Amino acid sequence: QVQLVESGGGVVQPGGSLRLSCAASGFTFSSYGLHWVRQAPGKGLEWVTFIRYGGDIKYYADSVKGRFTISRDNSKNTLYLQMNSLRAEDTAVYYCARSFRGVVGEWFDPWGQGTLVTVSS
Amino acid sequence: EIVLTQSPGTLSLSPGERATLSCRASQSVSSSYLAWYQQKPGQAPRVLIYGASSRATGIPDRFSGSGSGTDFTLTISRLEPEDFAVYYCQQYGSSRWTFGQGTKVEIK
Numbered sequence: 001q002v003q004l005v006e007s008g009g010g011v012v013q014p015g016g017s018l019r020l021s022c023a024a025s026g027f028t029f030s031s032y033g034l035h036w037v038r039q040a041p042g043k044g045l046e047w048v049t050f051i052r053y054g055g056d057i058k059y060y061a062d063s064v065k066g067r068f069t070i071s072r073d074n075s076k077n078t079l080y081l082q083m084n085s086l087r088a089e090d091t092a093v094y095y096c097a098r099s100f101r102g103v104v105g106e107w108f109d110p111w112g113q114g115t116l117v118t119v120s121s
Numbered sequence: 122e123i124v125l126t127q128s129p130g131t132l133s134l135s136p137g138e139r140a141t142l143s144c145r146a147s148q149s150v151s152s153s154y155l156a157w158y159q160q161k162p163g164q165a166p167r168v169l170i171y172g173a174s175s176r177a178t179g180i181p182d183r184f185s186g187s188g189s190g191t192d193f194t195l196t197i198s199r200l201e202p203e204d205f206a207v208y209y210c211q212q213y214g215s216s217r218w219t220f221g222q223g224t225k226v227e228i229k
Contacts, residue, residue, distance in 0.1 A: 035218070045158075045166065045209055047218040059216045095165055104172035105153035106213055111165035 002026040002110055004096050009115030016086050016119070022079040022096030022112055030054075030074040033099035035108060036081050038092035038117075046092075049081070050099065064090075086119045093117075123147055125210050127221035133229040140197040142224045144210035149190050154213040157186055157195045160223075161206045169208075170195060200226070 008020040022034070036048040049070040050059045058070050069082040079096050093116050097108035124147040134140055144155075152173040158166040168177045170186035173193055183198040197204055205228050210221040 037220075044223045045160075045211075045220040047220065050216075050218070061217075102171065102175075104175055105151075105156070107156040107168050107171040107177075108158070108166070108211070109168045109177065111167065113165055 002098070004098065004110060004112035006094065006096055006112045006115040009094065009117045011118045011120060012086055013121050014087060014119055017082070017084045018086065018117060020081040020083070020094055020096075020115060020117070022081075024077045024079065024098075027098070029072075029077040033101075034070075034072065034079045035097045035099060036070060036079075037095045037097055037108070037111075038090075039095070039114075040089075040092045043092075048094070051079070083117070086117075088119050091117060091119045122217055123150060123212055123214050123219055125212060125219055125221035127208075127210060127224045129224060130222075131225045131227060133227050134200055135229045136200050136202055138200050140195075140200055140204070140226055142195040142197075142208055142226075144188075144193040144195070144221050146191040146193075146212060150193075150212045150214060152189050155186075155188070155193050156211045158209045158211060159204075159206050160209065166209065197226075202228075 003025045005023045012018050033052045035050045051070045067085045071080045093114040095111050095114045097111045100109045126145045128143045155173040157170040160166040174186045185196045207223045207225045209223050
């Protein structure tokens, strides 16, 4: 079945770096755009970044622009998020999600189970 | 950036009752790019409605979406015990995706 599995979360000090991975299976990875969405503890969902299926187009939320980099390896069916200059406010569960485009519209489906990133000294 | 405001913040209802959730956008949203998600504690969100009114695969018909422009509604016709959760609306526009802050549907 279609599945996304995130990894790489953990505890990091302010100013530090971390790289998240999202392994995909059950669909043609190279045909879909992908997102990272985060959720701070007890808070709502915040879109972080998007990468198109070919990796040539990327968009970022203003809150992470210049600090985070999204990338993908279509030969490994894996999505990445390189996070630099981390701040306490980056603490969140990070989800990867496939961008599904239908006859009408576009939506996030499915989502991975998430990986927790904690920025703390 | 388009801001989505959901109301109410919390909805306290009993099983079998009807739930009406609102999502208001700060500027007009294409109906094609308005979706609703359900999230239960400790779980990832899952899509319920896309294109403002189309049910996603496997979603029961007690869930329905409506609206256009700046006002959208998610209706749960008769609440089942498994429907008590947090619901988010989401839109896409100008290379940005945004979510509402969520509505929690809790058991009264």
